[in-house]
Amino acid sequence: MTHASIEKTGVIRALGLLSGGLDSTLAARLLLEQGIEVGCVNFHTGFCIQSHTSAIRNPKPGAPPPRHDALHAAQSLGVKLHMVDISSDYVRIVTDPKHGYGKNLNPCLDCKIFMVAKAWAMAKELGYHFIFSGEVLGQRPMSQRRDTFPVIDREAGVKGWLLRPLTALRMPETEPEKMGWVDRSRLEGFNGRGRKPQMALAKKLAITDYPSPAGGCCFLTDENYTRKLRDLWAYRNNRDYSMEDILLLKAGRHIRPAPHFKLMIGRDQSENLFLSGFRKGRMTIQTKNTPGPLTLVEGEITAAEDRLLACRIAARYSKGKDLPTVQLTVDDGNVTEVVEVTPLPAHELPDHWHV
Numbered sequence: 424m425t426h427a428s429i430e431k432t433g434v435i436r437a438l439g440l441l442s443g444g445l446d447s448t449l450a451a452r453l454l455l456e457q458g459i460e461v462g463c464v465n466f467h468t469g470f471c472i473q474s475h476t477s478a479i480r481n482p483k484p485g486a487p488p489p490r491h492d493a494l495h496a497a498q499s500l501g502v503k504l505h506m507v508d509i510s511s512d513y514v515r516i517v518t519d520p521k522h523g524y525g526k527n528l529n530p531c532l533d534c535k536i537f538m539v540a541k542a543w544a545m546a547k548e549l550g551y552h553f554i555f556s557g558e559v560l561g562q563r564p565m566s567q568r569r570d571t572f573p574v575i576d577r578e579a580g581v582k583g584w585l586l587r588p589l590t591a592l593r594m595p596e597t598e599p600e601k602m603g604w605v606d607r608s609r610l611e612g613f614n615g616r617g618r619k620p621q622m623a624l625a626k627k628l629a630i631t632d633y634p635s636p637a638g639g640c641c642f643l644t645d646e647n648y649t650r651k652l653r654d655l656w657a658y659r660n661n662r663d664y665s666m667e668d669i670l671l672l673k674a675g676r677h678i679r680p681a682p683h684f685k686l687m688i689g690r691d692q693s694e695n696l697f698l699s700g701f702r703k704g705r706m707t708i709q710t711k712n713t714p715g716p717l718t719l720v721e722g723e724i725t726a727a728e729d730r731l732l733a734c735r736i737a738a739r740y741s742k743g744k745d746l747p748t749v750q751l752t753v754d755d756g757n758v759t760e761v762v763e764v765t766p767l768p769a770h771e772l773p774d775h776w777h778v
């Protein structure tokens with residue numbers, strides 16, 4: 424990235440962080456309107472709700488097929504999109520965030536710093552002159568505040584080279600504005616959590632097809648998900664996780680009857696199919712004489728009473744839950760056996776077993 428390249432070609436190039444939501448789309452569009460060449464980057468952390476939804480959930484009959492918002496937005500904008508998997512480096516952000524967590528296990532400030540630093544490194548490598556994001560002052564309690572923007576810029580090492588086109592008029596001038604590459608008078612000064620100004624701008628720019636702002640994008644802000652992650656950490660006695668761990672937390676009903684084992688029970692056909700991809704190395708329980716979900720057992724269960732309890736719980740979530748007995752196939756990876764058990768009645772399944 425050199426300024427000389429601008430003198431030579433007259434082309435100013437900006438790399439934006441694109442989630443595919445309305446804000447990042449508008450930010451890109453404001454720069455495109457100024458004749459700036461825009462490229463975008465979308466980071467995969469392993470906690471993206473959208474990629475999970477497309478991977479697991481069957482669309483409702485008649486519903487449009489699931490789409491990837493960033494890909495869709497990049498296509499509509501007509502810009503190049505770099506999709507980058509940062510999930511392995513991201514582990515330390517989730518397990519030990521310097522700036523702590525938000526309401527759930529969302530390390531938003533550390534996450535933003537990490538992504539901005541990555542984007543800036545990419546920009547320099549790929550010949551972009553500055554980076555931009557769709558952040559709006561006051562929109563998110565943890566990371567989009569007047570006092571946190573400078574922290575992001577400083578700790579990501581990008582001071583002055585990260586432009587936030589939607590809120591720029593409320594911020595000090597950035598380097599691309601000072602250099603005259605970006606016309607500040609054509610940027611916005613949005614502020615706060617309200618969406619009306621963004622929607623009005625979208626209308627003005629004829630952007631109509633964008634995802635609902637209500638839809639969350641990250642499992643780390645989801646209370647149910649983070650409860651399962653805390654449970655995983657607590658019973659392992661450490662905060663490490665593998666990609667398989669975090670994928671499995673996204674699907675199924677999780678029940679922990681004892682500290683040393685947990686059951687993961689599919690809630691519908693698509694979850695059963697998803698869970699079946701993780702059979703290796705785990706005991707599985709499947710109903711035999713009645714329809715029922717696939718159950719995966721996480722942890723060691725060798726004691727006969729633990730195995731019986733696991734089977735009775737699995738039977739409870741089958742169509743045979745009211746039958747006197749249900750047959751199940753239990754496969755521990757070495758031996759497959761058929762057992763017949765009485766489904767566990769509801770009153771014997773305490774609430775606190777549900778993770």
Ligand code: SF4
Binds near residue numbers: 530
């Ligand atoms: S919601 Fe998730 S992806 Fe977004 S900033 Fe927070 S931790 Fe990062």
